[in-house]
Amino acid sequence: MAQTGLQRTIMDPVVPYVGTIFGGLEPGQMIVIHGTVHPDADRFQIDFQRGNSVQPRSDVAFHFNPRFKGSGHIVCNTLENEKWGWEEKTYQMPFTKGQPFEIIFLVFHDKFQVSSNGKNLLVYKHRISLQRVDTLGISGKVKINTIGFLAQPTLLGSQPTSLAGNSIEANKGGSEKPRNFTIPYTGCLPSPLIPGKTMVIKGEVLKNAKRFAIDLKPHGSKDIALHLNPRMKERVFVRNTYLRESWGEEEKQLLDFPFCTEMYFEILIYCDLQQFRVAVNGVHLLEYKHRFKDLNKINEVSVNGDIQLHDVRIW
Template structure:
């Protein structure tokens, strides 16, 4: 059995592989696989070694369970004793269907998305430095396991998509800021300018109308971004305002200053962000 976790073929389960070089903040673990029709549960464990007796500590135990309506249980095993369970009563996996799990390593927590949708956060209970093994067990089929470092050179600069999307998914680079603009193609006007600035934890909103910027709006109860994190940002447009949610949590509202909403047909994304997906509906 291979001990490297970068795999591109069908992987035998149970799988236990060494994490070469350990884990660092900003790194992604990307797992592609599928759930068998008879699955009852499976688990992905970030372990401190591979000992069976005594059982190695498990820093992060990610355990989808399919009984009843289904849930995802997360926990930590230390000195052969489980801690308190953190249960997410949402089941993003479907029997007989493929999936993509992305585990983002952050300085103080793990962030998990499934099929490009944010699922959960789990605070570290064991230091990252101790994690050196990835284990996958249970009724699951795994096609590939990949590690993506934060130095991988995928950066969007000034890309545009017609018909401004409402849902954005991406990964923040370990840097300062990024911008989302909703614009009209027949003028210089910017109906909505979103500019999260990570260094100062400021979320700027504004509009560019008649060749000048308006007054900035900065108030937000909680700054939702951190360097290296995976995020899903949704912009909902109603008759009076834009509403913005990040990772499923309502973050802000912005009253329309640009009134001709039907003319907004350009999306512009710039800055230090890796854009994974854009959708509109």
């Protein structure tokens, strides 16, 4: 992810660390933490909380707690009025004892979205108001090198030529409020997706999503130059081309599936002479060799499936 709009950086804080988040948290902010897990770690935790009271203990809006027992897992929870809520667990464990890490917390109006070492990790829905969060706490067997607070209203910044005009409306506090497109969506491109052109599709995966698809094609034709089809249940990201009323061979190979339910995403598609290059949330994911050769006819995009679509842009 591009780390622009730096507001504040804390260098080499002593752990346990408790520090004020000046100005609180707002949708669009990113908190980027670099550190190293101790070689003998059993757990560590990062808490977004209200104040730093010990007795009674401060409310914790988001408790992020990697635990290394067995194969390891991450526990997320909320503490309110000194009572823990229900635990949400993920068994994806990107942290290794004795190894460095990067964690990015992306703040939305309704959730935190967490990635680590360039891979999406989890989504945690707010249980108490984001406006109550004014303190960051870190404890456990971990060394922290830097904590960075960044103003980052979108992952890729403002891009020209939205296919729906002004598809982002400003709301109070300077954050951005997405305006949803109707799904299924079809839009005509202002210029063909020829080599050198880039498209970005921004949206959110629905809670019970099964799959969604993005198709780049010539207007008025059944042919599909590029079919991108993430399938949530199978955790596969299918790529294909439809020519002369027939699908080609599916491409599925990926090291990691980049999507999860309720996550915000930005899919960037760059066209070069030989292939499409695809990135998700700022991380390069795959290449797809051109099977449809007449690139100057690719002038339409369609999006369907189990997502909210926020924006489609080309430049």
